[in-house]
Amino acid sequence: MVTQREIDEEIAKYAGQVTPGGHPDRHYPPYRSSILRSPRQPLTIVTEPDATELWGPVFGTGDVTELDADLTLRHSGEPIGERITVSGRVTDRLARPVRNQLVEIWQANGAGRYVHRREQHPAPLDPNFTGAGRALTNDDGEYLFTTIKPGPYPWGNHVNAWRPAHIHFSLFGTAFTQRLVTQMYFPADPLFAFDPIFQSVTEPAAQQRLIAAYDHERSVPNFSLGYRFDIVLDGPSATHFEEDHQ
Amino acid sequence: MTRKLEPTPSQTVGPFFGYALPFPGGPDVAPAGHPDSITVHGYVYDGEGKPIPDAILDFWQAAPDGSRTGEPGTLRVDASSGELLGRDGVRFTGFGRVSTDGDGHWALHTLPPAADAPYIAVGVFARGLLHHLHTRVYLPETPDDVLLSGLAPERRATLRARKDERVGPAGAAYRFDIRIQGGASEETVFLDFA
Numbered sequence: 001m002v003t004q005r006e007i008d009e010e011i012a013k014y015a016g017q018v019t020p021g022g023h024p025d026r027h028y029p030p031y032r033s034s035i036l037r038s039p040r041q042p043l044t045i046v047t048e049p050d051a052t053e054l055w056g057p058v059f060g061t062g063d064v065t066e067l068d069a070d071l072t073l074r075h076s077g078e079p080i081g082e083r084i085t086v087s088g089r090v091t092d093r094l095a096r097p098v099r100n101q102l103v104e105i106w107q108a109n110g111a112g113r114y115v116h117r118r119e120q121h122p123a124p125l126d127p128n129f130t131g132a133g134r135a136l137t138n139d140d141g142e143y144l145f146t147t148i149k150p151g152p153y154p155w156g157n158h159v160n161a162w163r164p165a166h167i168h169f170s171l172f173g174t175a176f177t178q179r180l181v182t183q184m185y186f187p188a189d190p191l192f193a194f195d196p197i198f199q200s201v202t203e204p205a206a207q208q209r210l211i212a213a214y215d216h217e218r219s220v221p222n223f224s225l226g227y228r229f230d231i232v233l234d235g236p237s238a239t240h241f242e243e244d245h246q
Numbered sequence: 247m248t249r250k251l252e253p254t255p256s257q258t259v260g261p262f263f264g265y266a267l268p269f270p271g272g273p274d275v276a277p278a279g280h281p282d283s284i285t286v287h288g289y290v291y292d293g294e295g296k297p298i299p300d301a302i303l304d305f306w307q308a309a310p311d312g313s314r315t316g317e318p319g320t321l322r323v324d325a326s327s328g329e330l331l332g333r334d335g336v337r338f339t340g341f342g343r344v345s346t347d348g349d350g351h352w353a354l355h356t357l358p359p360a361a362d363a364p365y366i367a368v369g370v371f372a373r374g375l376l377h378h379l380h381t382r383v384y385l386p387e388t389p390d391d392v393l394l395s396g397l398a399p400e401r402r403a404t405l406r407a408r409k410d411e412r413v414g415p416a417g418a419a420y421r422f423d424i425r426i427q428g429g430a431s432e433e434t435v436f437l438d439f440a
Contacts, residue, residue: 033374
């Protein structure tokens, strides 16, 4: 089995590399599963002004209710862990808010265990926590989730591989081109340096854009600690196509 | 584009999305019992030709009248239980989502793409894939559009579904495999929207 030291050396080879938008290169060998799951052929650039992908799916108040954004209310009891609220603003690269769009999240429980059959490490499941939520952004592009802080957990990339605590995010923009799936991390996690998935984002400034900020203003007295995670979606859209291509 | 902000980087969807992203009726984009319904199905393969059992695909297409603006109603939440109901079987929302099964297979039930937007857009997500991929499904009878005519013949072929006579009524099913990695005649054409 590969050791952490070997992975560290591989991570160091790519560290600091500048990539378009700060997105990871899909071929990033320290994350072993990327090796056979990344294209070899160059991507084909599409510039069609009427491409269907410049528009995208829409969701409404029948699709998502406010209750869907509270992951602590799904069961008869309270989940165990540090209760947090995660909120932020979704915009495009011109800082325009992404309105009334779907934000989906999923995460491990406070002990670092996912409700998934393939995850069998000896941490407890929490009968009061599933770990999936949905929200619609408001007219200013803002969303808010109430949940508990997920724990870090081990995985099989190499010996003693641990994922830093994170919340998975799935986002829709005003266009299918702006689709984003990412992971939100917590400030100053000691596992960042060892994790090839976090390190697949090789620019330090881009890594910072994956880390939520603790925001005391957003902490709710006697209830929850507040984190802010603003999200910027990449890619052109039909509503702004000409502007985007100037 | 006068870009003010740097984007949030992508990260892999990971292996554990199964209790969060799929929803009832995700593959059933066509209104229930619609006579023009088609099935598009296939496998997602890795660079060794092995099927990928932990991929999830998003589908997006124009409405039959060519409208690209979509409609809400894909998910629908039950007001009393909070459970996801999925579609009402009437509205065509243009959006579908299918995760691959244990064999790496997926199947989508939808309407044929509109004549002036003659493809189904696909977003490919999988464990191991650090940034999702865009591709398109074109049915075999569709004339070459701007994208297809700009591709070398062996690349173009990767975007063409082929008729699958074994499934359903004749002419109603198509096979479309997605190869994430391979030689020029094997790897699916993936798109970048600059």
